[in-house]
Amino acid sequence: MKIGINSPVVVQLPGAFSPWEADAGIAELGTIAEAADTLGFDFLTCSEHVMVPTEIAKQRGGTYWDPLATFGYLAARTTRIRLATQVLVLGYHHPLAIAKRYGTLDLVSGGRLVLGLGVGSLEEEFALLGAQFEGRGAIADDALKALRAALSQSEPEYDGPHFSFRDVMVEPHAVQDQVPLWMGGRTLRSLRRAVELADGWVPFGLSPAELKDMIDRAGVPDGFEVVLAPATALDPAGAPDTAREQLGTLEQVGATSASVRIAADSPSHYVEQLHALAEISAGA
Structure with a gap:
């Protein structure tokens, strides 16, 4: 099972981030990214929200760094x-816009892009951006097909119910x-969408029993990536046995990759924790 790092600093969910992250900037994040890179971890994450209403931010948080700008820096x-978006909301973008912007990121990073994508659930954000909330599932399905047709192509063509293009150039491209396309979500429908149209599934907010049931019912194919997260942040230096147990649980459920949060009280402590986690991973 591969291990990726659910990046600190870039998303600050109430009750789920450490105080030092509120004051940290790109320099601290870059140091952590370099350590994760050197130690052999599989991916870093960055999620997307353009805005969150202040009342909703009390539950979901209000800090979300832009993935494209963040990953452009970390690529260097x-x-x-x-570099895994976890996730971009499909309804906020035309597929060709994603293909161009993130295809450029794939180019400058040397082919290290993973597009984590989601249908979206925050109606107020859809409204602000002029995106269609009703019927967003069907629109997302068509966007996935269009995106698959457009990524890695200089002159893409696609004709679907919501998106259609031909006689266009997208340069540079991935x-x-x-x-790799990973679908977010927490329903059996999201997993089936991922199996049908993508390469992996990144669920959230589900128990190990719920996850195992869904994975068994969906019948995921060989090579499909199931990216699961431990229920709590890992403390690999302070509680290595607990960290091993949490990772082992994910593997038993069917994870091919773990997307982990790290408990730390400073950037330097975070790097120390990465070293300890690498030792646990090497000994698994």
């Missing part, structure tokens, strides 16, 4: 670790022959 500080 790292050499091998993958250098990977097939950019």
Whole structure:
């Protein structure tokens, strides 16, 4: 099972981030990214919200760094670790806009892009951006097909119910022959969408029993990535046995990758924790 790092600083959910993250900037994040890269972790994450209403931010948080700008910087500080949006909301973007912007990121990072994508649930944000909330599932399905057709292509063509294009050029474009697409969500429908139209599933807010049931019912194919997160932040230096147990639980459920949060009280402590987690991973 591969291990990716649910990046600190870039998303600050109430009760789920450490006080030092509120004052940290890109320099601290870059140092952490370099350590994760050197130690062999599989990916870093960055999520997307353009805005969150102040009342909703009390539950969901209000700090969300822009993935494209963040990963553009981190790509220059790292050499091998993958850069995973977790997630972009499909309804906020035309597929060709994603193909161009994130295809450029794939190019400048040397083919390290993973596109984590979601249908979206925050109606107020859809309204602010002029995006269609009703019927967003069907629109997302068409957007996924259009995006698959557009990524890695100089002259993409697609004709679907919501998106259609031909006789256009997208340069630069992704250098990977097939950019991995991971679908977010927490329902069996989201997993089936991922199996049908994507390469992986990144669920949230589900128990191990619920996850195992869904994975068994969906019948995921070989090579499909199931990216699961431990219920709590790991403390690999302070509680290594607990960290091993949490990772082992994910693997038993069916995870091919773990997306982990790290408990730390400073950027330097975070790097120490990464070293301890690498030792646990090497000994698994």
